[in-house]
Amino acid sequence: MDTFLGRTNLIIFNAPNPDQPTGMKHFIDVRYLVQQAKNILKSGSPTPVFGMSSLEKLALGLRESSQNSKTTTITKVGKDETLAFWQSDMIKVTKWFTYFDEFQLLPFQLRIQMIKGIWRVWSRLNRLATSMKARRQQICEDNMMMIDLKEESVVFHLSKTQIDLSWQSNYNVEQLKLFGYRYLDEKTELLIQEIINLEPSDVELSYMLCQLCFYYLGKRFQGVLQEIADRLLEVLSNNLHDYYMNQMGCSKYSGRIAGLMKINNQIQKGIYERRAKAELMKIFDVFFVEYSDPEMFVDA
Secondary structure, three states: OHHHHOOOHHHHHHOOOOOOOOOOOEEEOOHHHHHHHHHHHHHOOOOOOOOOOHHHHHHHHHHHOOOOOOEEEOOEEOHHHHHHHHHHHHHHHHHHHOOOHHHHOOOHHHHHHHHHHHHHHHHHHHHHHHHHHHHHOOOOOOOEEEEEOOOOEEEEEOOOOEEOOOOOEOOOHHHHHHHOOOOOOOOHHHHHHHHHHHOOOHHHHHHHHHHHHHHHHHHHHOHHHHHHHHHHHHHHHHHHHHHHHHHOOOOOOHHHHHHHHHHHHHHHHHHHHHHHHHHHHHHOOOEOEEEOOHHHHOOO
């Protein structure tokens, strides 16, 4: 049957009958994440910064967001760990954007909408960059990833860590691979190595993060948000040009930009590939969780 239909037996015999009701959904309230983001945006950046470009301020914010002295190794990622990662990501991305003056001048509700739209995309590259820095400092080894939480950093092995998805799916990790699902992108290790080889500065990393987020934001929402994203990215592009010319004394930096964008393009490609797989899993009702704000988890 699986050869004839082009689908594995697992998918054939687990696909829900559209005429029969599926199991109960588990509701996860993430309104606390949005409220934390709102509180941070209202407070503004932790320390007023003067005499720096917007991109340099973002680079400063990036350095200040990763100052944990304690590192813990974990061997399992389940619901508690995932929720902790989400909370850390939302807080970090929101605090980071408070260093961006042009972003802070936007209407409050628009800023919240943008944060909700890009926080998961931002975290993808930020985690790669955090792991890159940890490997440089020999805090973690090859095939390991580091994530900064509020009071400590956690390190886990990319292939040996137990991934517990029982809180959101009746399928285990191995079964979900038949749908093309991976907890981490298959190219995670390759991307970390590419970032290590490129050795981007905090200014360059800040530009990469913004370019990835604003490009994604424009493609996803179009219209007004695309215009705003393009305008903000133009400001940062000019800042990056000044950084290369005046601080680095480098007038020919096109090859450098190409290297940065190559990494971003691979991340973007991975996002769109996961989107197609997510549509397949939605058809077969693979995950039984519902979120209070589903738009926050598009392309998650």
